Amino acid sequence: MPDVKYSKEHEWIILEGDEATIGITKHATEMLGDIVFTELPEKGSNVEKDGTAGVVESTKAASDVYTPVSGEVIDINQTIVDDPSKINEDPEGAAWFFKLKLKDKSEMDSLMNKEEYDKFAKENAS
Amino acid sequence: MEVKKTSLNGLHQKYGAKLVEFAGYEMPIQYKDGIVQEHKFTRSSSGIFDVSHMGQLFISGTENLTKDLERIFPANLENLNLNQSKYSFLMNNEGGIYDDLIITKIEKGYLIILNAACKYNDYEIIKSKLKDKYEIKLDETLSLVAIQGPEAKVILSKIIPGCNDLKFMNGNNFIFEDTNIYITRSGYTGEDGFEISIKNEKAEDFVEKLIEKGSKMIGLGARDTLRLEAGLCLYGNDLDTKTSPIEANLKWAIPKNRINSEYPGSDVLKKQIENGVKRLRVGIKPETRVIARGETKIFNDNNQQIGKITSGTFGPSVERSIAMGYVENNYSSIDTKVFLEVRGKKVIANVCNLPFYKKNHIKGEINA
Numbered sequence: 001m002p003d004v005k006y007s008k009e010h011e012w013i014i015l016e017g018d019e020a021t022i023g024i025t026k027h028a029t030e031m032l033g034d035i036v037f038t039e040l041p042e043k044g045s046n047v048e049k050d051g052t053a054g055v056v057e058s059t060k061a062a063s064d065v066y067t068p069v070s071g072e073v074i075d076i077n078q079t080i081v082d083d084p085s086k087i088n089e090d091p092e093g094a095a096w097f098f099k100l101k102l103k104d105k106s107e108m109d110s111l112m113n114k115e116e117y118d119k120f121a122k123e124n125a126s
Numbered sequence: 127m128e129v130k131k132t133s134l135n136g137l138h139q140k141y142g143a144k145l146v147e148f149a150g151y152e153m154p155i156q157y158k159d160g161i162v163q164e165h166k167f168t169r170s171s172s173g174i175f176d177v178s179h180m181g182q183l184f185i186s187g188t189e190n191l192t193k194d195l196e197r198i199f200p201a202n203l204e205n206l207n208l209n210q211s212k213y214s215f216l217m218n219n220e221g222g223i224y225d226d227l228i229i230t231k232i233e234k235g236y237l238i239i240l241n242a243a244c245k246y247n248d249y250e251i252i253k254s255k256l257k258d259k260y261e262i263k264l265d266e267t268l269s270l271v272a273i274q275g276p277e278a279k280v281i282l283s284k285i286i287p288g289c290n291d292l293k294f295m296n297g298n299n300f301i302f303e304d305t306n307i308y309i310t311r312s313g314y315t316g317e318d319g320f321e322i323s324i325k326n327e328k329a330e331d332f333v334e335k336l337i338e339k340g341s342k343m344i345g346l347g348a349r350d351t352l353r354l355e356a357g358l359c360l361y362g363n364d365l366d367t368k369t370s371p372i373e374a375n376l377k378w379a380i381p382k383n384r385i386n387s388e389y390p391g392s393d394v395l396k397k398q399i400e401n402g403v404k405r406l407r408v409g410i411k412p413e414t415r416v417i418a419r420g421e422t423k424i425f426n427d428n429n430q431q432i433g434k435i436t437s438g439t440f441g442p443s444v445e446r447s448i449a450m451g452y453v454e455n456n457y458s459s460i461d462t463k464v465f466l467e468v469r470g471k472k473v474i475a476n477v478c479n480l481p482f483y484k485k486n487h488i489k490g491e492i493n494a
Contacts, residue, residue, distance in 0.1 A: 033347070034162040036440035037415045037447070055469065057417050059161040059347055059440060062469075084415070085162070 004092075005108060006117035007068035009050075012092055015108060020069055023096040024056065024087070027121040033058040035084045040076040040098055047073060047100065049107050054097060056087065069107040071100030132178035133269045133326040137333055141343050148346060149242035151179040156345035164348035165442040168315060169483075172275035173344035174336050181245030182268050182323060183252070186235035187260035195236060197389055198255050199229060200371075202381040206231045211295045211310055213379050216248055221370035221394030224248060226361055230297055230310060235260070237308070239270070239321075241361045269329035273336060274319030274344075274352075276485075281339045282309075282320055285332070289320060302332055315349070316356025316483055354448060355441045357409060357480030363420050364407065364436040364450060372398040373452065375407040375480075405433060406458040409480040410449040410466070415440070416473050418449045418466045424457075425465040425472065432457050435466065441482055448482045449475070 005013050010028035014021045029035065037057035047053045047067045054065035076098045080086050087095040102108075112120060130151045138145060143154030154176065156164060167173055185191065192203045201214035211230040215223050225244040230237045240248045249264045256262060273282055279290045286300045289309055297310030305328050313319035324332055337343070350360065359365050365374055372380070372395055385396055412418055422435035438449030449466075457464060462477040 033156065034160045034442075036162075036442075037417050039416075057440070059351055059442075060155070062417065062419070088160075 004114060005068070005111035006114065006120075007066070007111055008120065009066040009068070010121070011066060011068050011097075013068050013108070013111065015102065015105075018102045018105070019074070020071065020100045020102050021096050022053075022067060022069075022098055022100065024065060024091055025117070025121070026091045027125070029088050029091045031125075032056060032063060033060055035087045037062075038080050038084045038087065038097075040081060041067075041073045043073050043076055045073050047071065056084070065097060067098075067100070068111055069100065070103040072103075073098050074101050075099040130179075132176055133329040134176040134178060134271075134333060137330055137343065138176070143343070143345060146346075149179055151242065153179060154343070154345040156347045157343055159342070161345070161347035161351060162442045164342070164344045165351050167342055168275045168317065168344055168348060168352060169443050170276070172273055172277040172281050172319075172341045173315075173348070174333055174341050175272040175274065175344055175349055176269075176333075177272050177321070178269040178326075178329070179242035180270055181238075181240030181242065181248065182265045182270060183238040183240055183245070183249060183262065184232075184235065184265055185238070185252070185256070185260050185262045191235055191260055194256055194259065195229075196384070196387065198252060200380050200384050200387075200389055200392070200395070201229055202384055203229065203231070203236075207296075208233065209297045209310075211297060211312060215371050215376075215379070216244075216251060217370075217389070217391035218367055219390050219394075220368075221372070221391035221398070222367040223361070223365045223369055223371065223374070224251060224367060226359060226365055226376075228310075228312065232297075232308070237323075243362060267326055268323050269326050271322045271324060271329060271333060271336075272313050272315075272319060273322070273341060274313045274315040274317045275341075276318065277340070278317070278319040281336055281341050282322075284339050285335050292320070294318075302328060307332075314356070314358055315352035316358070316481060316485055317352075318485075350437075351439050351442055354437050354439050354450070355443055355481065355483035357450070357482060359407075359450075360437055369452075370395060370398060370403070373403045373405055373407065402455060404455055405452045406455055407436075407450060407452055408458050409478040409482060410435065410438075410451055410464065410475050411478045411482075412447045412449065412466060412473050412475040414473060415447050416466075416468050417447050418451075418468055418473065418475070422449070422451070423467045424451060424453055424475075425467065426457060427463065427465070429465075432464065444482045450480065453477065
């Protein structure tokens, strides 16, 4: 089972080889509320670590989605664009956002493991 | 200033509300179900809204009060029946709106329901215009509770028999546990429903009874998506002191026989009715799911800005992105193609009729 890592911007990332799958955490969806709109990066585009790579909007507000690592977008999850409520249903499973071909594996080093993230999320929950 | 709490604050917490500050009050933005579910529950069943932060202004007086109030508001108060309500405006001399409000004729005079953020300012304006001739009171010993939705009449009737006899935009006195309450058939969701004015100390018990009968508390988040689907204005977003009721496409609330009367802004309104306005509030449907929130710029196909969005959200019942805003008059006709600038990209949208969602009110007054 590959490790799941987490970012301070509430994204999760799973690395398999040099391919990373990225989504937003359950904690993030709970803070956002009902998600009603999703925008994802274009397939084939390059995204930079900590740069914006999409948008989610809830009934309340819009939030940027950041990418915790750099790379080329090799796939996007069209299902969550067509029906954004899927993100609230299964944020850390079926509702992944995009897949990257990773540029620099060392970028993974600064990310948190589950235990660290849970602690971080709890401290930052308002 | 300290954040105020309504008499239902304990209930909000009990039912898991996310509380936020709104107009100086700690109010529930949503409960555990979330905005979309709360919205849909109101449309399919019934929802309870704590609107106690709104102002309940009582003005009592006799013969001259109606005439004096007609010098302040454009509503036709002379023809108002006892317990009948009218939607109206408090305006400045330029026809800009200080507040949109509901005036109800009651036994001792009038009850005016004011927006929370405007109520103290409204009170001062109205009080000074009436020059201390009448007793005027912003009653904060009373709570205001709305129950809205197709089941509202069924549920409320179980606690308050006879409430279903009320016609739309009409009210009356009823008794709840030996206490007088005042109920009007009105609301701000596009659904049939009631607003109940009740003593603070009785409000919690009353709401718990409604919940026992199958209703649920609904937060301000769903209140906003419900009113926007119904095409109704939110003061501060869609209406302000620089916007007239004519520009806001609320001409229906200015009775014909009051166009030549004198009240603040009346000369401006008269000119606007005769000559038209430069900009007009319209409904706007973006072609994609993208949400165009307030302040989003509206462009024509020549890339010239022609207006801006004042409210925008995702409508859970109409299942699409919806918005309203002001555009230059020659872009206000239905199906005009416009472009909305969202996060640097232009999104195609169409001007449309309001409301986005329509249900028939209980008869009694023409549904505006």
